Amino acid sequence: MNFHVMTLFPNMINNAMAESITGRAIKAGRITVNAVNIRDFAGNKHNSVDDYPYGGGAGMVMQAAPVYGCYKAIQERILSAEDVKDNSCACERDKDAMDLADISKEEQQKECDNTDSYFFDDKKKSDDEKKIRVIYLSPQGKTFNQEMAREFAKEENLIFLCGHYEGIDERVLEEIVTDYVSIGDYVLTGGELPALVMMDTISRLVPGVLNNDMSAQTESFSDNLLEYPQYTRPENWEGKFVPPVLLSGNHKKLAEWYREQSIIRTAKRRPDLIGKAELTQKERELAEM
Numbered sequence: 001m002n003f004h005v006m007t008l009f010p011n012m013i014n015n016a017m018a019e020s021i022t023g024r025a026i027k028a029g030r031i032t033v034n035a036v037n038i039r040d041f042a043g044n045k046h047n048s049v050d051d052y053p054y055g056g057g058a059g060m061v062m063q064a065a066p067v068y069g070c071y072k073a074i075q076e077r078i079l080s081a082e083d084v085k086d087n088s089c090a091c092e093r094d095k096d097a098m099d100l101a102d103i104s105k106e107e108q109q110k111e112c113d114n115t116d117s118y119f120f121d122d123k124k125k126s127d128d129e130k131k132i133r134v135i136y137l138s139p140q141g142k143t144f145n146q147e148m149a150r151e152f153a154k155e156e157n158l159i160f161l162c163g164h165y166e167g168i169d170e171r172v173l174e175e176i177v178t179d180y181v182s183i184g185d186y187v188l189t190g191g192e193l194p195a196l197v198m199m200d201t202i203s204r205l206v207p208g209v210l211n212n213d214m215s216a217q218t219e220s221f222s223d224n225l226l227e228y229p230q231y232t233r234p235e236n237w238e239g240k241f242v243p244p245v246l247l248s249g250n251h252k253k254l255a256e257w258y259r260e261q262s263i264i265r266t267a268k269r270r271p272d273l274i275g276k277a278e279l280t281q282k283e284r285e286l287a288e289m
């Protein structure tokens, strides 16, 4: 998964993503983070990227041109990375075929060099047709949730656009944005924190980012139920004991207990979710207790 972030504060993105699980995922090459400063595309000697709103009103509006320049630079980078990757794949595929046909290594390389341009042209065409998702973080967007995270996690590249001031010139939004996403009904000073929230959530779903692949499947929201309570040592903390079933080693009982606890917890803490969960008649009665 390659995250690209259009922002006026790239350090905010890079510093936060370099920590903890996302930091390890970057080091392991499971995710990449490319924070690009919109100011680098200001195109004027004061490096300004905002101006007064037409029609008047409070605050400043981010201009279309720097945002668009930043977007084009990211798009270019994605397309050229895909060209390199695809080209080497095509070449490797061809080499395998030529190995079978018993063609010498030198001849194979010559053949690959000759055919490179075909693959570049074909690939460019399909890349242009395929839209890379550009997510604009805005309180006006659709509220982010785990299901959306699962959808976004299927992409190879995601571009986030972080606004500041009173907003961004509508014309560039119309031109490049594919998804408007909010992280909740409150207003932040900019899109960086929401972009970080989304990247963190999506990163956990990328294969190999969490130690144990199961932990992304058995967690809260996976089937509209919250996760069951967790305990660790000591067995007796200040007179409060770990539920005995967890020490029993009986896997069937354990699974039943997890399910039951998830249902009870969801009914109590998130009654809005429990109606969406698939429950048996007996489980529904448990939820209604």
Ligand code: ADE
Pocket (backbone or CB within 6 Å): 137, 138, 139, 181, 182, 183, 184, 185, 186, 187, 188, 189, 190, 191, 194
């Ligand atoms: N920008 C400002 N507030 C926001 C929010 N709640 N969600 C996404 N982007 C925002």
